[in-house]
Structure formats: structure tokens, C-alpha cells
Amino acid sequence: MIVDYHTHTDLCKHAEGGAEEYVQNAIALGLDEVGCSDHAPMPDNYDERHRMSLEQYYSTYAPTVSELAEKYKKSIVVRRGVEVDFFPGTGGWVKKFIDENDFDFVIGSVHFVGSRGSEKALIGQDYKEEEVEDLHEEYFEAIKASAESGLFDIIGHCDLIKKFGRRSGKRIDEALREALKAIRKADLCIEINTSGLRRPEREPYPSERILAAAKELRIPLTLGSDAHKPADVGGGFDIAVRLIEKYGNGRFCLFDKRERREVKVSALKPA
Ligand code: ZN
Ligand code: FE
Ligand code: FE
Ligand code: ZN
Numbered sequence: 620m621i622v623d624y625h626t627h628t629d630l631c632k633h634a635e636g637g638a639e640e641y642v643q644n645a646i647a648l649g650l651d652e653v654g655c656s657d658h659a660p661m662p663d664n665y666d667e668r669h670r671m672s673l674e675q676y677y678s679t680y681a682p683t684v685s686e687l688a689e690k691y692k693k694s695i696v697v698r699r700g701v702e703v704d705f706f707p708g709t710g711g712w713v714k715k716f717i718d719e720n721d722f723d724f725v726i727g728s729v730h731f732v733g734s735r736g737s738e739k740a741l742i743g744q745d746y747k748e749e750e751v752e753d754l755h756e757e758y759f760e761a762i763k764a765s766a767e768s769g770l771f772d773i774i775g776h777c778d779l780i781k782k783f784g785r786r787s788g789k790r791i792d793e794a795l796r797e798a799l800k801a802i803r804k805a806d807l808c809i810e811i812n813t814s815g816l817r818r819p820e821r822e823p824y825p826s827e828r829i830l831a832a833a834k835e836l837r838i839p840l841t842l843g844s845d846a847h848k849p850a851d852v853g854g855g856f857d858i859a860v861r862l863i864e865k866y867g868n869g870r871f872c873l874f875d876k877r878e879r880r881e882v883k884v885s886a887l888k889p890a
Contacts, residue, residue: 620882621860622873623853624654624700624724625775625812625843630671630680631658634847638680642687644852646694649888652873653852654843655684656700656726662712666704666731669742673716681720698723698874702775705729705765713770724874726810726843727771729779732757746783755786759794766801772877773841774802776812776824785826795829803836808872808879811862813855814845823859830866839881840867841874856887 626641627634638655645653657680658670671680681699688697701720703713705727717725732739732754739746739754746754758780766774777798802809812824825833833840842859846852863871863884870881 620651621885621887622652623650623844624841625656625845627847628657630675631669633669636849638683639687640849641852642691642697644849648853652696652698654698654700656702659701659703661704662709700724702726702728706731707733710768723876724772726773726775727765728775729761729765732761751783752786755780755791756794759798763798763801766805766807774807774809777809778825778829782820799832799836803838808839808841810841810843811859812843812845813859816855834866839872841872853887860884860886
């Protein structure tokens with residue numbers, strides 16, 4: 620069994636191609652399931668440059684995913700997912716949105732940190748060397764809060780912050796440990812997100828150091844490419860499968876209507 624649970628579409632304004640092209644590429648790769656998980660709408664024009672509107676969700680995204688699931692059901696299981704931003708103050712709106720829709724899974728991701736009053740984007744941003752240390756701590760604190768929010772099934776790219784340079788140290792390591800403990804306590808899974816392989820980090824999210832800590836806590840895994848173009852579906856999955864073997868005892872999570880089950884991972888068949 621092999622799946623890609625993290626794919627985007629052009630509705631989010633920074634990805635290429637419609638959902639159908641992602642699904643078709645997943646079929647071509649022989650994946651068993653593909654999850655559409657584009658950036659969810661958010662309240663109050665929050666980062667509207669990187670997401671669909673609520674109107675587009677209902678008029679386009681939701682019906683498209685349902686149609687694709689039906690159209691391709693003999694070839695692949697199409698799951699309806701969404702990647703939701705975790706940001707303080709938006710939880711009530713987000714909960715209502717999630718409850719109103721029959722998602723198979725919900726990925727919770729931190730793309731902005733704002734726990735100390737000022738909102739800092741992790742997208743398209745350069746930070747001064749001296750800011751990066753604090754940013755790491757704030758990022759893992761936000762991951763912890765996202766796990767405790769009760770909103771999500773999967774914690775997305777849980778060390779995205781390393782794109783500004785890897786940091787460790789007492790404060791950061793402690794914040795990371797607390798985040799992982801919260802993920803365990805909330806019984807969530809983390810994704811092996813291969814998009815880091817396509818970026819200067821040159822390794823999946825999260826790093827092996829974090830995967831080793833997650834394994835100790837028995838945090839289950841799932842799998843996604845975070846494709847922002849159809850050609851990236853399943854990208855780097857040879858590496859991801861090895862990581863699941865090593866840190867997930869060869870098992871990862873599937874979702875159906877937000878019910879989770881664990882299955883054995885299999886290698887991506889060469890095309
Ligand atoms: Zn994106
Ligand atoms: Fe993300
Ligand atoms: Fe994503
Ligand atoms: Zn993402």
C-alpha cells in the first residue's frame with residue numbers, strides 16, 4: 620500500500636494544475652490512494668494570497684474532488700483532505716468549517732508564527748540570523764498548540780522552520796520535545812513530507828533526528844509529497860518508504876472519513 624496524502628491545486632494561487640492532473644499522475648505511478656489537500660480557506664482574509672476562498676471551496680474544490688473520486692474509482696481511491704493553517708484566534712471558524720464538511724483527513728500546518736503578538740510568515744521570507752533561534756522555538760510552540768487544538772488528524776511538515784537553517788539548543792530542543800509529546804497525547808500522526816527534498820534543505824520533513832524521537836514516542840506516520848505541480852506527486856517516495864520502514868516499523872496511516880487505520884507500506888513501483 621502506498622499513498623500520497625499531500626497535494627495542492629491551482630486554486631491556492633501558488634500551485635500549478637488542476638486536481639485531475641494530480642490524480643492522473645498518482646494513477647500513473649500506481650498509487651493506491653491520493654489525497655487532495657489544498658490550502659483551506661481561512662477567516663478574515665488571512666493569507667488570502669495563498670489559498671482558495673470559502674466560495675471557491677464550495678463551488679469548485681469540494682465538488683471537483685467528489686467528481687474525481689467517482690470518475691477514477693476503478694483506478695485509485697481519491698480522498699478529500701485539506702491543509703489547514705493553525706493560527707491563534709482562528710480555531711472557532713476552522714472548527715466550524717471542518718465540521719461542516721466530510722473530510723477524510725485534515726492536515727494541520729504552521730506557516731505563520733504569531734504566538735507573541737507579531738505575525739511572522741514562514742513563506743517567502745528572509746530572517747536575520749539573530750531572529751532564527753527565537754523563530755525555531757516559537758515554531759515548535761505553535762506545533763504543540765496545533766496538536767492540542769483538537770482540530771487535526773495529521774501534523775504537516777513538523778519541522779518546516781529548518782528552511783531558515785537548522786538550529787538546536789536547549790530551548791529549541793525542549794520546545795520540540797514538548798511538541799512531540801503533545802502530538803502523542805492527542806494521538807495524531809505526523810507526515811513524512813518529501814517536499815523538503817526539492818528545496819535547499821535537501822531532506823524530507825521532518826529530519827531523521829525528529830523521526831527517531833517520534834518513534835520512541837510511538838507516533839504514527841503518514842506520507843505526502845506536498846506537490847505544488849502534478850509532476851511532483853509521489854516525488855522522493857523511495858526515500859520516504861525507507862524512512863517509514865526505519866521509523867514506523869514499516870507501517871503508516873490511512874484515513875477514511877477521519878477514521879485512521881494503519882497499513883504496511885510498499886515500495887513505489889518503478890514506472
Ligand atoms: Zn502551498
Ligand atoms: Fe504547508
Ligand atoms: Fe502543502
Ligand atoms: Zn504544505
